[in-house]
Amino acid sequence: MATKSKDTLPPPPDPQALSESTAALLRELVAHLRQNRTQLREEWARRITRAQLLTAMTEEEIFAEATSVYDNYVEALETGTFEALQAYARNLSERIIPRGVETHEVVGIVLLLRDVLARSLFAKYHEDFDKLNRILDAYEPAANRIANTVAVGFVQERERIIRQQQEAIRELSTPVLQVRERLLILPIIGVIDPQRARQLTEQLLRAIRTNRAKVVVIDITGVAAMDSNVANHLVQTVEASRLLGATVIVTGLSPEIAQTLVTIGVDLSEMATVGDLQGGIEEAERLLGYKVVPQEDVAPKA
Amino acid sequence: MEVPILKQGHYLIASIQSALTDADLSQLREALIERVGRFRARGVIVDVTALDVMDSFAVRTLRDIAHMARLRGAETVIVGIQPEVAFAMVQLGLTLKGVSTALDLEEGLAFLDRQTQLRIERGSGRIDRG
Numbered sequence: 306m307a308t309k310s311k312d313t314l315p316p317p318p319d320p321q322a323l324s325e326s327t328a329a330l331l332r333e334l335v336a337h338l339r340q341n342r343t344q345l346r347e348e349w350a351r352r353i354t355r356a357q358l359l360t361a362m363t364e365e366e367i368f369a370e371a372t373s374v375y376d377n378y379v380e381a382l383e384t385g386t387f388e389a390l391q392a393y394a395r396n397l398s399e400r401i402i403p404r405g406v407e408t409h410e411v412v413g414i415v416l417l418l419r420d421v422l423a424r425s426l427f428a429k430y431h432e433d434f435d436k437l438n439r440i441l442d443a444y445e446p447a448a449n450r451i452a453n454t455v456a457v458g459f460v461q462e463r464e465r466i467i468r469q470q471q472e473a474i475r476e477l478s479t480p481v482l483q484v485r486e487r488l489l490i491l492p493i494i495g496v497i498d499p500q501r502a503r504q505l506t507e508q509l510l511r512a513i514r515t516n517r518a519k520v521v522v523i524d525i526t527g528v529a530a531m532d533s534n535v536a537n538h539l540v541q542t543v544e545a546s547r548l549l550g551a552t553v554i555v556t557g558l559s560p561e562i563a564q565t566l567v568t569i570g571v572d573l574s575e576m577a578t579v580g581d582l583q584g585g586i587e588e589a590e591r592l593l594g595y596k597v598v599p600q601e602d603v604a605p606k607a
Numbered sequence: 608m609e610v611p612i613l614k615q616g617h618y619l620i621a622s623i624q625s626a627l628t629d630a631d632l633s634q635l636r637e638a639l640i641e642r643v644g645r646f647r648a649r650g651v652i653v654d655v656t657a658l659d660v661m662d663s664f665a666v667r668t669l670r671d672i673a674h675m676a677r678l679r680g681a682e683t684v685i686v687g688i689q690p691e692v693a694f695a696m697v698q699l700g701l702t703l704k705g706v707s708t709a710l711d712l713e714e715g716l717a718f719l720d721r722q723t724q725l726r727i728e729r730g731s732g733r734i735d736r737g
Contacts, residue, residue: 355717395638503694506694507690507691507694510690510691510693510694511690513690514690514710517710517714541697541698542697544697544702545690545693545694545696545697546693546695547689547702547708548685548688548692548693548702549688549708549710549716550709550710550715550718551710563710565700
């Protein structure tokens, strides 16, 4: 049987004729899909529920979305243009991503629709095998492109959201705090990449000027790893601060980081380092001429 | 454009008002070094607040001023480097090593006061600050 069907496959016709006949077949296909819209759409929604996809959405929502995806799908098949579908896919992604819909679910439902439609084509043309073959030749590339478009749209939208959130985290993650007159602390938490290092330095320099800071304590307890790039950024930050007349004290170098820095041979000898944040602040207070004395040690006034 | 050099007590203050050519910078260096001797200055302040770019020649000249003035008995402090300028300088590796810096004129004056006071205490300064 298999060999026979292979033998009956027509030789590839020339492209011009192919595209004409493809267009005619697609028209026929679209007419079929329009005619059976209600039934196919319901079948699709049923399959989605059965496959336990889109569990974050209610059945009504799934049906409503299924309807518009179906219509957009048929339209893309009919017109051969994907802009409308693309826009719809983006819009849909924007709505469903916050509800926790995963990539595999979106790809899954599109593939299900592809399957549902293909099955209806089998049912319709099962008596005319040759016609079925040609219909599928026309349908498959278009269907694949649609699946691609929707999946890519979804992933792009997700990436956009991720980028947006990264930016937001970056903004949040570099507070410059004044703890005393002319004393700033800059706690750094997380990964330092070149972009963040730049932003951090710029923010610190601006803060030094507005607060007229003399001493800055940079605490890197929250920095998990450091390589020569990050160390150089840190050195640059320290030097730039010095140009504005502020002394920088770096605190919280973990044993691992200290070992790494010595091993890779980064020269931090120009940098003032103190073990922990408390020590750093005490050192800074000393530089600024503060002296913190516990109350009971202060001699009572005569 | 010539940079005005003001004498304020024991200090000389050179306030740069606009972008300077290399010739202007050299002229500033010579004028300052000459005046350190003439006015028996103990401190020199170069105010660069108005500069929004600092190239390698400018940085080298500032460093030279500091070193030369030290040889002539005066401490130099560069004041008013803008945050953006500082960032650009560091990225270019122009870090003014060995030269004192301060936020602005006021800080620079306070720094020089402390510095000259220290020298007097150590007995290496001149007899009397007036």
